[in-house]
Amino acid sequence: DxxxxxxxxxxxxxxxxxxxxxxxxxMDHENxxxxxxxxxxxxxxxxxxxxxxxxxxxxIPEGYSVSREKKERFSLxxxxxxxxxxxxxxxxxxxxWSSGSYEQYFxxxxxxxxx
Amino acid sequence: AQSVAQPEDQVxxxxxxxxxxxxTYSVSGNPYLFWYVQYPNRGLQFLLKYITGDNLVKGSYxxxxxxxxxxxxxxxxxPSALVSDSALYxxxxxxxxxxxVTFGTGTKLQVIP
Numbered sequence: 001d002x003x004x005x006x007x008x009x010x011x012x013x014x015x016x017x018x019x020x021x022x023x024x025x026x027m028d029h030e031n032x033x034x035x036x037x038x039x040x041x042x043x044x045x046x047x048x049x050x051x052x053x054x055x056x057x058x059x060i061p062e063g064y065s066v067s068r069e070k071k072e073r074f075s076l077x078x079x080x081x082x083x084x085x086x087x088x089x090x091x092x093x094x095x096x097w098s099s100g101s102y103e104q105y106f107x108x109x110x111x112x113x114x115x
Numbered sequence: 116a117q118s119v120a121q122p123e124d125q126v127x128x129x130x131x132x133x134x135x136x137x138x139t140y141s142v143s144g145n146p147y148l149f150w151y152v153q154y155p156n157r158g159l160q161f162l163l164k165y166i167t168g169d170n171l172v173k174g175s176y177x178x179x180x181x182x183x184x185x186x187x188x189x190x191x192x193x194p195s196a197l198v199s200d201s202a203l204y205x206x207x208x209x210x211x212x213x214x215x216v217t218f219g220t221g222t223k224l225q226v227i228p
Contacts, residue, residue, distance in 0.1 A: 002142070004158070037153060040124075040220060041220060042218045042219050042220035043159075043205065043218035044122075044218075045215055045216075045217075046172075048214070050214065051223065056214065058215065059215075059217075062139050073217075090158060090159065092158075092159075097214065099167075102147055102164060102166065102209065102216075103149070103161040103164065104159075104161070104216065105161070106152075106158035106160070107158050108150075108156075108157060108158045108161040109158055
């Protein structure tokens with residue numbers, strides 16, 4: 001079974017802090033994704049990566065950056081946390097689209113509260 | 116651009132009755148369509164997908180979905196609902212020419228005993 005783990009289930013940070021959310025997958029997947037989930041808005045893509053050191057902006061990249069130094073690890077960085085970044089953050093991974101397998105495998109999520 | 120709509124925030128159904136969760140989409144190319152389920156305090160789990168072929172696709176836990184190209188819909192169905200099916204359901208779409216998958220806003224399914 002694919003396993004996607006996220007470093008924290010719950011996180012409380014102060015406004016202005018730099019926040020790191022870590023995601024690790026154990027299935028050698030090329031693609032990795034960061035989403036945020038908010039009630040009434042569903043999942044919105046922040047960034048995705050289709051290879052080590054490669055990244056692409058999603059629909060809401062403002063205020064976020066990412067890092068992928070190793071294939072199994074994809075980090076989301078909030079450079080200066082703000083209260084409007086309070087949300088549930090979900091990491092996912094998948095095989096490359098060219099494989100014909102399109103399912104994304106999700107981690108349990110990190111509920112971040114910025115005060 | 117690609118988009119997906121789930122017109123119902125919540126669907127209530129009695130246990131044992133058939134259920135339908137609606138989804139419509141908009142793409143410029145060929146649609147790749149997905150359903151995911153999220154149980155409380157859990158990440159999303161893949162249920163089923165339509166890429167090509169038969170318009171009726173079967174997935175996990177007895178769920179199925181019907182692709183209707185003329186109505187641009189991909190409704191999720193189950194013949195007999197279980198209380199354990201109560202969860203948040205997300206429809207998603209990928210336009211064949213794009214890298215990204217776009218998710219809907221989610222529909223909360225409540226199965227009443």
